[in-house]
Amino acid sequence: MTLRFCTRSLAALAGSVVLLLAVGPQARATSDSEEPAHVPWTDLLPPLPAGYEPTTENLCVSGQLRCVDVVIREMRRRFDALARRCDHSAVFALTYLRTTEEYRRAIDDPDFFDDTAFVNHEDVVFAAYYFRAFDDWHRNRAPDRVPAAWRVAFDAADRRAVSGQGNLLLGLSAHVNSDLPHVLAAIGLAAPDGSSRKPDHDRVNAFLVRVTQPVLAEIARRFDPTADDGNVRGTTLDETAVFQLVAAWREEAWRNAERLAAARTPAERAAVSQSIEDSAEAKALLLRTQTGYVPPLTDASARDAWCAVHGGDR
Template structure:
């Protein structure tokens, strides 16, 4: 039996089941929050998603639950490996999108939403295609594509819960943003995340269909480069510290009317 330390799970140990993932991420989130490490923010979101994935698999929401579980665990392990390499100083082994994400969290200059989205970008736009490749997309691609798409229902189903959790732990203003935006932000989120997941599936197919190591290397490089470019776009607002400062105040203040009154006061 593998040994777990109380409240945490060493990132050097492979996750083998979705229960490992949920427990491991909860321990990491707890540890990061205790030392005010902003990497906890992405893990708060991921923890909500992973727990829901476990419930959906158990409820029979997927045609091939064993494959979906392997897929979810492989996906989580890619994050774990990137985190382990970064913290061990093996930066060259860390995918560029994750390096940018972790560097930003260490610098502490981003908004909460930026930190969360940098993690989502690295995980979905970089890791997902490689996770799918590890568990294979074929030979029954149509069935596996259906299960891959069904994960979108899990993600849309936890949006409100994840938003409330992020607002409660890190930024009360996020709940206000969600209320002001109504359904618009959820529609945009579903569309952008769905598009990223579609691209990951196509990239996984390109990796599987590659005719030799050169073609496969090019397909892998396209995935990593795209994720890194998107990370840099998410970081672009840092060139305007005044704008970031306002956004951070909006995140921190649950009552925007109070904040506006403060801003108007000389």
């Protein structure tokens, strides 16, 4: 079975999410205990056959829990520095930190994943892709090494050009659409016994759905009070829209990893990789347009003033 996601359909889904988030201020009526609707549709989409290939990444290959704890400490260190100066990159940094903390809670259940140690390895490698892109952009001044989707996200944050919703979606899109396919292909899509690792890939959605609403609420509370303005009274429609968009992106990432793994020559693999980057950049440019401020009508001054007062809240 071959499954391909076209950029146009996912772009339309991204647009619907942005429109839902931006419909206008609504009174918050969703309690912190409520979660977005989780329909595990990706579980029904079988993987393509893939033979076992040992990981080509050497980070935390043994998959020890302490590796995840080290990642969380590094994420917290980076986030705290961004939050103190109300850097717009703090929005995604917070999102990634809270998501990884939720992952750490999930693996307290030894039966949550089939192969927890391997998913720990993936967690560390995945985070390293983000850290490397961030450092190449901000510290090493090497933008040519930064994936195009990340360049769009980081530039928008530096220029304070998009809303908090935009910072969130641009970061998620770059990390899932650009980084994740390459991570999955590098660490391997099948276990040593030949069984697919896709069931564990899909199980990630089960804890992502738990963190979506609290993260949106915290972004609004600390950095941009408009971040959850799409909330519809008494529902979790906005959180559900964001979660389902990310679930769709994660499914596309798996399929793109299959394309990378199936490439027969270095040239073919390079072509697949470039198509992934082109698609991720197109999504980023669309999101930047849809969530961008329109001076002089709108700008970041109100959210920056809010963050100056509330950014240090917990």
